[in-house]
Amino acid sequence: RDRRALAALAAALPAHGVPAAAPPADDADDVAWTALARRLLEVFAPRSLRAARRDALVARTRPLAPAIAAMVPRHRRYLALQRALVDAARGAEHAPVIVPRTPYTIRVGVTAPEVALLRERLLLEGYGDPNVTGRLRTYFDPRLKRALWAWEKDHGLPVTVVLDPLTRQRLNAPLPSQVAPIALALARWRELDLRDDGGRYVLVHLNDQRLMAETDGVADVAMDVIIGRPTEVDATPAVSAPLIAVVAHPDWRVPRRIVEESLQPRAAGVPEVLMDEGYEVEVTAAGEWRVRLPPGPSNPLGELKFILRGTAGVYLHDTNRRDLFQQPARALSHGCVRVASPRELAAWVLTERRPALAEALDGPALVRFDLDRPLAAHLVYQTLSVAPDGRLLSHRDVYGRDPEALATLDVSGVAEALRDAATPASSSPPAATPPSDAQGSASGLVR
Secondary structure: OHHHHHHHHHHOHHHHOOOOOOOOOOOOOHHHHHHHHHHHHHHHOOOOOOHHHHHHHHHHOOOOHHHHHOOOOOOHHHHHHHHHHHHHHHHOOOOOOOOOOOOOOOOOOOEOHHHHHHHHHHHOOOOOOOOOOHHHHHEOOHHHHHHHHHHHHHOOOOOOOOOOHHHHHHHHOOOOOOHHHHHHHHHHHHHOOOOOOOOEEEEEEOOOOEEEEEEOOEEEEEEEEEEEOOOOOOOOOOEEEEEEEEEEOOOEEOOHHHHHHHHHHHOOOOHHHHHHOOOEEEEOOOOOEEEEEOOOOOOOOOOEEEEEOOOOOOOEEOOOOHHHHHOOOOEEEOOOEEEOOHHHHHHHHOHHHHHHHHHHHHOOOOEEEEEEEEEEEEEEOOOEEEOOOOOEEEOOOOOOOHHHHHHOOOOOOHHHHHHHOOOOOOOOOOOOOOOEOOOOOOOOOOO
C-alpha cells in the first residue's frame, strides 16, 4: 500500500510543475523505493527540513507516503497556481490571435470585427467574460473595457482603455509560455513552512510590497510595506519564521554594517557627532563603535517592532519616514520590513492584550510583549500570483532572481503530461474558495 501511494505521488508531480518520476518495478527492493521517497522529499519538504532531517525521516518513518503527502501544500494560493499551471499547459495549444491595424480607433462603443479579435486575445490570458457570444462579441462593451483596463494595468502599460499602437504591439507579441514561471512560483511556495490556510499567520509578499495578517485564510489586516534594497546585503530574505514578540517604543542597536557604512563616515570618525544627534556611542578597546539610539521620534524603528526568531536581525517595524510609503517602488530598507499600519498589526497580534498595548504606547518607556504562542510569519518572494478571478498577475522581480532560477528549472514533460491528462491529476487542486481580502492591494496580492 505504501508503495502504491508513493507511486501516485510520483505520477502527480507534473501538477506541481515537476517532471514525473517513474516508480520502481513492483518487485524492486526497498533501496529503489527509498530513492523515490528521497526524490519526493526533495520536491515537497520545506527548506526548514534540512537534508539530515530528511534522511532521518526516510530511515525511521514507515509508512513513508503519508508523511510525504502531509508536506504537499494545500493552501489556496498554491492550489490557484496549480490551476493556472494546467491552464498554461493547455493554452500552449492555442493558435496566436493577431489584432490588425484599423483605419479607425478601437474604443468603447465601437462595433467591428477587430473587437472580437481583441476580446479573444484577452481571454487567452484570462481577461474578460467568456460568456459573450454572437454579434455581441464584435461590440466594445463595458465588460471589454474593464478587461482591457485590467490587462493594461497588470502589464505595466499606460491605462488608456483604447487599442492604441503600444497596446496593439504588446497584444500581438508572441504569448510566452507561463509553464516554467508558474512552476517556479510553486517551488518557491514549497520552500516555505506554509502548508494550509489554517490558523493565524502573517504573510509578507515582498514583490507586491504588501502585508496580510490572516485567520484561517481570511485577511483581517492588510497594508503596504517597505522592503530591503536590491543589493546582496540588503535584500529581504524569503523565509518562514516565528513572530515571538512585539516591542513598544523600541531602541535601535545599530548593526555593525550600518555603523561602518553609514554612521561612521557621516560622523567623520568623531563619536560626539552622533552623540549630538541623540545616539549613545561606546568605543571599545579595539576601536569598534557600538551604537544605540534610544526610543523617540528620531528612531527609525518608530514606535513598534515585531521580532522574528532566527532571521539574522531581520524583523518588522514601524518607521519615522512615513512619507516613503507614497513611493510606488519601495525597496528602500537595509533588509527589515517597514509596515504602514504598525498599531493595527500590533493590535491583531496581541489580540488579548490590547489594553496593555495601548497603555504602553501612551507612555515613553520600552515595553516588550512576548507571545505565549508564537505566530507564523512568512516572507514570500513571488513574481507570479493568481487573482481571485483566476487571472495570472505578474509582479516586479525586485531582486532579479528569476532569470537564474528559471535557467536551472527543469519542467521537461510537464506541459505534455498535463495536456495529455483527460482530467487534472488526482492530486491536482479542487475548486478553492477565493481569498477574502477587501483590504488587499489592487494588484491582487499573491491570492
